Amino acid sequence: MGDGRVRFAGQVPLARRTLLERPGRFAGAVVAVALAVTLMGLITGLWGGFVAQSNTYVDNTGGSLYIVSPGAQRLTSDARIPRSAVETARETPGVRWAFPARSFFAILDMHDQKVAVTVVGYEPDGRGGPWDLAEGRTPVADDEAVVDEVLAAQHGLETGDRIDVAGAGVRVVGVSRGSFSSMTAFVFLPHSATDAMLRDPASTTFVIVGTDVPESVAPLLREQGLAVVDGDEVNATETRFATRAFGRPLGLMALLAFTTGVLVVGLTSYGAVREQHRLMGVVAALGGGRARLYRFAIAHVAATTLAGAACGAVLFLVARTAVSWWRPQFPVVLTGREIGLLVAATVVMALLAGVFPVHGVGRTDPAEAFRDTT
Structure with a gap:
């Protein structure tokens, strides 16, 4: 006691006391933080879902390189290249296999609704077609197709049903799983069927190239006048296109949720500090010190944020x-990186929210304990 300060035999649970005194306010703050965390999680997950969907085709074709039309920014474009590029690629040293694929957007009439889809024409014995069949089989004849399971579920399509694609009637022979890209479902047809639809059998949209040495093969293909990109480049471009329309709105919503959480936790804790100003004045007058008062403020914020x-x-x-049940075309995907970002955002939320009550503690006057409150 040589420093003139009173030593406390035990610690007064100030944070617990203030939380239990006003359980309704504490519960309201917890609900607000929970909603903020949920909204940030959903927004981050939707963003991750958009990215995963935009890359789903390239991630499942097994191609190392893609021969595209010069200047084409996406695989799903109206650009075309000569079909002869397939043979050129197959004859290039280091290439294990090469297959053409045609892609274009089409509008289907489904139960008086206009539904946009991505049509993919591929060689039935090659790459670029459905990679995971939920039911049925892959198409063989030109009047056969495989449709995505989300499209099938939304419009009641079953194997054996007939649909019209780009003016041609085709029969559904299979349903594919995980083939919904960004905002459109895939419809897979034989490449020869799409040749007839577009009346252009001598062209294709891109060529999928399989090789174990893409860094060596790509220059060789370019030397022959072909435009070549790798899978990472294609995915990066597809991601930019897929998220361009939704990036800013989703980012703004996440920022609003984060700001709401900071304000709710901070102002709730600040209010608790101000309500207990006389009690805190007593603690300060008895030599409790600022550190103990700061611990009270931090504990209040931590309890609210953690709960x-x-x-x-x-x-x-x-x-x-x-x-997932209501809108299966919008997957909510959280990877380890996204979870880490959410945890970091929650910690930052707590740190910023702590500014309010710590500011209130800093203004605590020991004389508050002796002022007449009448």
Whole structure:
């Protein structure tokens, strides 16, 4: 006691006291944080889903390189290259296989609705077609097609049904899984069927090239006048196109959710600090010190944030399940990186929210304990 300060035999649980005194306010703050965490999780997951969908075709074709039309920015474009590029690629040293693929957008009339799809023409014995069949088989004849399972479920399509694609009637012989890209479903047809639809059998949209040494093969193909890109380049371009329309709105929504969480936690904790100003004045007058008061403010923020984050995690799982059931074309995908970002955002939320109550603690006057409150 030589420093003149009172030593406390025990610690007064100030944070717990203020939380339990006003359980309604604490519960409201926890709910607000949970909603903020849930919204940030859904937005981040939707973003991850858009990216995964935009890359789904390239990730499942097994191609190392893609021969495209010069200047073409995407595989799904109206650009065309000569079909002879396939043989050129196959004759290039280091190439194990090469197959043509044609892609274009089409509008289907489905139960009085206009539905946009991505039509993919491929060689039935090659690459570029459906990679995971949920039911049925792959198409062989020109009047046969495989449709994505989301498209099939939304419009009640079953194997054996007939649909009109680009003016040609085709029969559904299979349903593919995981073939929904960004905002459109894939419809797979034999390449020869798309040749007839576009009346252009001498062209294709791109060539998928398989090789174990893409860094050596790409220059050789370019020397023959072919435009070549690798899978990473294609995915990066597809991601930019897929997220361009949604990036800013989703980012703004995430920022609003984050800001809401900061303000709710911060102002709730600040209010608790101000309500307990006399009690805190007593603690300060008895020599409790600023450090103890700061611990109270930080504990209040931490308790609110942790409880809200835990509830938010549970609510996110429920919301993700609901979104997957209601709109299966919008997957909510969280990788380890996205989860790390969410955890970091929650920590930053708590740190920023702590500014409010810490500011209130800093203004605590020991004289508050002796002022007449009447």
